[in-house]
Amino acid sequence: MTVALSYPHDAKTGAPRPLQAETLWAVAAQLRDAVARDGSPWALSSRALVAAAKRLQVNGREIASTWDFSQRVHHAAGREVLGVFETDPSAPGLALVSVNGQMIRNRPDLELSTVAHEIGHIVFDAPASVAEPTRRYRSETRGPGCLDGATARAERRANEFMGALLVPPQPLHLRLVARARSEGLRMMHAPHRGRPGCRVLPASTPPDALAGLTAALAGDFGVSDRFIAVRLRRYRLIAGDAS
Template sequence: MTIVVQYPHHAASGAPRPLSAEALWAVAAQVRRQAMAGCEGFALGAEALVAAASEVRANGRAVAVAWDLAHPVHDEAGVPVLGVCETDPELPDTALVSVNARMVAGRPDLAASTAAHELGHVLFDVPAALGTPARRYRSVTAAPDALLERVTAASERRANEFMGALLAPPVPLHLRLLVHARAEGLRTVHAPHHGRQGSRVLAADNPPDAVAGVVAAVAGDFGISEQFVRVRVARYRLVQGGLLP
């Protein structure tokens, strides 16, 4: 299947122009609609994502994606990493993406977030890299929390923000959060946010144990970790004051 996306870019090189978080969420929404066409539920797993993205077309530039989810992965120094995205002049118009099978074993949430992060590199970094003669190599650190952090490198921040919105987009996440919050009788308030407009957000003074139960339920809905939910809720401002207790 081919994933087709459009975003502001430099026509000559294919490199993305500076993209706001909201712009990255919009690209993630394009991908999610295509990858989940005909699927039920809210979770987008690694296997479904890989099946949907055997090729991408970013702003008209076609890139074949060769995925490997079956082997260990290391960086150029031999250190184990969660995943890598490579381009090689000897394989034109191709992105080589690997997810470390050993490190994500038993963690479908980590497999999905790693695959989504690497797909972000394919969409935003590979189109420009294909026009250069040198081999390009990008790796994800061995620490799972790195996929949730706003790390320094612009390309890593971009891939992380894309990944977060792809697996847990603002409006669906907001709606499921409210469904579980109402079932638990949690209090909601009106406040600015990036979710479903007109809907409330969680109040800051709800019992922490009840909130934790809601977070766990939402994590189950989307096939992600509870920490992932907390990060996305903060990014979308879905709780009064910004952070869940």
């Protein structure tokens, strides 16, 4: 099955227009709705994500992808990296993704976030190669720190897409409220980007309680504690956060 996605773009080149975070979240939601579930109502699996991304239609352009998890992956200078996304003029319309199996071994959370990040590159960077078949593109994810600390625009875009694909605002808020209530934690009204009408945690929440809540939410969504902490901040689900 081909999954169709769309967002504002240059009709001639296929390149994305400057996109706000909310637009990236909406594109992520389009794909998330098409990903098969493996029993959890919250967490996605790497296998299901790869399957959904094998054939995409992005803004009307057909993009296929191939994935390799079996090799060590290196950048041009020879240092080992976490993952590589590239297009090649000899294979127009095909995204080539390599994920370093050694670096993600026994780290299902890192595998999941790496896969989601590389799908972000497929969605936003591959369409231009369809419009311009002679164009070669390559991006490298050098390590886990790149998944939440990137500076380049394409990497930040892939990270924001990744975050909303794996941990969307409203499902995270729903689980946050449920778990906070079960722990008897105080909540308050404040502006946020989650589920309308629901309260958020106050900034005065005890650190130990917040850490326990973050760990529980990480288990719900199959990601790391740090991943959840970043999404809570991005969605303003702790009062006073303005990221």
